[in-house]
Amino acid sequence: MSSDILFYLFAVLTTGSALAVVLNKNTVASALSLLISLVGVAALFVLLDAFLLAALMVFVYAGAVVALFLFIVMLLDTYGGDRKPFKKATIVASAFALALLVLGLMTFTRRGSLETSVSAATTEVVPVGASLRAYGEQLFTTYLLPVQIVGFLLLIAMLGVIVLSKKFEGLEDVK
Secondary structure: OHHHHHHHHHHHHHHHHHHHHHHOOOHHHHHHHHHHHHHHHHHHHHHOOOHHHHHHHHHHHHHHHHHHHHHHHHHHOOOOOOOOOOOHHHHHHHHHHHHHHHHHHHHHHHHHHHHHHHOOOOOOOOOOOOOHHHHHHHHHOOOHHHHHHHHHHHHHHHHHHHHHHOOOOOHHHHO
């Protein structure tokens, strides 16, 4: 019963902070809300007994990526500024997408409850790849190229931010 309460607590925390990422006007506060959201996802991984994924979520995403986002935001020196109100088409499309999401979740939940009521036999789920060795083998064999591509993309993004944030002195003379 207490794990259910913890699940709902972390789910609300994660969802609320994810909404704060999108709705916040201040970019630094939005990045910090992303940090809280990622820590909430890591806590949900802990509830699933996926401790390695939780640690990776905290170290890689919450640590490195959010620090990189904050570094980029502070280098660009952006301010929230005035936001234009949403257009009516955007509001209608968002409401339609939300309705589809709720309908899909209700269908998925209903189908899952019907299947569990039909099959009363309990089966134990064996976790696949729960060891660090299995993750390492997958990371350095099957997923080596995507990991390298993501690393290079982050490097290129950081270099692009540095170039964009540099103030060029003699640019007015060229025009």
